[in-house]
Amino acid sequence: MRWSMLAGVDGRDVLRVLDLVAGFDVWIGGGWGIDALIGHQTRDHRDLDLMHRHEHEHGVLEALAAAGFVETLDWRPIRFVQTHEDGREIDLHPLVFQPDGSARQASPKPDEPFIYPANCFTSGVIEGREVPCLSAEQQVHFHQGYAPSERDRHxxxxxxxxxxxHTHF
Structure with a gap:
């Protein structure tokens, strides 16, 4: 895999990762998820947040490993990070889907999982290509209860x- 030479993760990098994990259900969250909803890149991104079906984790990891990614952080079952030798990071969030299409992600408080309503799984656009991402409402929901950074405010x-x-800040 040939990555861009700029620091951080750019739109072409996001599309390359999506191509790597094609065939597995993933959704873009975080800053790139917001930029996908907007339809273009609005700021620099240090990583890519990907939500994935828990049962697809093995296949996603195999695809990333084949492209040179290695695990550099393990906070399972909440999240884990895969890093390429050039420093690009993918922050992965395993989701357990419910029969109604909603999903749950473990949280630091075991009795209070992160909830993803069925209607939060949508699509946006990166580099002119339709991509799976989280809804604006879900993004706002996840951006509360903490002191925001400048990136969060942006x-x-x-x-x-x-x-x-309406947003909380």
Whole structure:
């Protein structure tokens, strides 16, 4: 896999990762998920957040390993990080789907999992290509209950402007 020479993860990198894990259910979250909803890159990104079906984890990991990614952080069952030798990171979040199409992700509080309503799985656009991502409402939901960074403030401003929705900061 040939990565871009710029620091961080750019749109072409995101599409390359999606091509690697084609055939597995994944959704883009975090900053790239917001940029996908907006339809273009609005800021630099240090990593790529990917939600994936828990039962697809083995296949996703095999695909990433074949491209030179290795695990550098393991906070399972909440999340884990795969890093390429050039420093690019993919932050993976395993989801356990329910019969109604919603999903749950483990959280630091075992009795309070992160909830993904069935309607939060949507699509956006990166580099002109339709990609799976989380909805604006889900992004806002996950951006609460902590002191926001400048990146968080930027991302929420993008959602307010594009969708006219209320954010917590």
């Amino acid at each position: 991302d929420m401003a993008q959602l307010r402007e594009a969708f006219g929705i």
